Amino acid sequence: MTLLFGRRARLRWLHLIIGGALLMPYFLAAMVVVGWFHPHTELFSSFSQQLTAFACALPVAAVTALFGPARQLSVAAARALCGVPGDRPLADGPARTRQARVRTAGWYTLHLALGGVISGATLAVPPLAGTIAVLPFSRSVRESRTFGLPEAMDRPWILVLLPFVGLAILVAMAGCAALAGALLAGRAPVLLGPTPQDRLAAAERRAAELAVRNRLARELHDSVGHALSAVTLQAAAARRVLDSDPDFVREALTAIEETTRRTVGELDSVLGLLRSGEEHGATGPGLDALDGLLEHCGVPVSCAVRGETGTVPAAVSREAYRIVQEGLSNALRHGGHGVPVELRITVGAAELEITLDNPLPERAAVVRPGGGRGLRGIAERAVLLGGRTQAGPHGDGGWRLTARLPLGTRGHPRTSEQENR
Incomplete structure (x- = not known):
């Protein structure tokens, strides 16, 4: 359980949520653009439109990471929250070469993409898991239009398993967050580490x-x-x-x-x-x-x-x-x-x-x-x-x-x- 809920896992989870927060301006701007092509559809009602906006937001985020102090901020956040191994140092200072800027853009895009997915799951999965876990104890919830169970599933032995299903969903979400955080920590030395030009300088x-x-x-x-x-x-x-x-x-x-x-x-x-x-x-x-x-x-x-x-x-x-x-x-x-x-x-x-x-x-x-x-x-x-x-x-x-x-x-x-x- 330490791998899923330990201090390092919690810090990496926080790092991913920060990535999701950074993605939001790009995502909202992309939603507006996608909405222009579907004027008769409610903006946030279509999952396909949200997925399209998500895919359009990432390239824009990558372009913005080519400028400014993106690498310095990313390195500071990765050092504080990602748990990068000490024997694999990260680069100091802004990205001055083309290779360093491209690597920084790759890291920034990966961070925001994984952060957006994990942040969305963090918002959506716990309420879903909680609702599934309380279904055996609330007939009104089971019969509600929002979360009505089919009659075939409204059986005692199925209801007994639902709390464990809800718990398993939460554990699965924590596992996904831990895997995403480990992926970022593993790629940080490659994408945010010193380039050959940095080492030469x-x-x-x-x-x-x-x-x-x-x-x-x-x-x-x-x-x-x-x-x-x-x-x-x-x-x-x-x-x-x-x-x-x-x-x-x-x-x-x-x-x-x-x-x-x-x-x-x-x-x-x-x-x-x-x-x-x-x-x-x-x-x-x-x-x-x-x-x-x-x-x-x-x-x-x-x-x-x-x-x-x-x-x-x-x-x-x-x-x-x-x-x-x-x-x-x-x-x-x-x-x-x-x-x-x-x-x-x-x-x-x-x-x-x-x-x-x-x-x-x-x-x-x-x-x-x-x-x-x-x-x-x-x-x-x-x-x-x-x-x-x-x-x-x-x-x-x-x-x-x-x-x-x-x-x-x-x-x-x-x-x-x-x-x-």
Whole structure:
């Protein structure tokens, strides 16, 4: 009995009655039109005319479902009343594609058609069943012109069965309503679920959001990670010579101050992007800010620049700055304070080339748990611009990081060659 009269069955029954109520304006308008062709017939006296009006009303309802927020309203009603399985999601938002609108029209027509039938049965069947059930107890009802029984049926054993017949009619009507509600619930994910175009649009939105998050994560990693590495090593070096070399300690504290001040500004910029949720208008230091970075990076750097860095596009310039910053951070982290780094920047006609060389320490560096993401982030920055990177041992005990970034239009990403450091 739960399947027929449980909470889910009652909600689905209510959903069908709402469909019947939505059908009424179309049905009444169709009855008026049908009545024009039968002027001498009473409007609601002919079942054939009602059936014709019902059939004419459904196409009109389907057409109206092609416009407006029909899918949003249908989805809200189906979620609240239909009991759609949770593993079969329904679509959100209005129908923007032709396929989505056609599916919505199909759902709306099915809902109104089944709702009209079940609503009509809900109005007509209970009084009929009740009358049949009371026939054995009321001779006046049995002899009435409205519901008179044939003499052949006016027998005791037949009268005894009539209450059960009335109850069976009610149960049959409840079963029909339950079947119609289950049919709607089963078709809802198909007709109101996301179309392939909806899934593609959702995937594109998720990809765009993920790209923004990855970009901001790289910004935080490169700026804050570099600053923390530089500050930590500067402080450690200053602590070791605190009593013997106060001038070096003073220089180290100045470098720490400049590094943290610059990093706080970069952190505010990244957090501003996070708060606004926008990637447009992205700002950050470029190649014109390299002097400040090299001065307080914590390692001695010899820098050679060929070409005009001012002609480099802003987006490429920002990514190049971050690549240099992360390369210096790696050199500082793995080589330690005082390890020389050679930086070469070449601005060509078609691409920008960045090369960082530094010696590897004789003693293996301590790698932080879980490994780093620096080289991976460098590769991602280059690939997004259509460039490539290469990192690994080079020459006699050295390490080389090379990045090539195109200066023209963005090309197809190429494979990045790198080794775990």
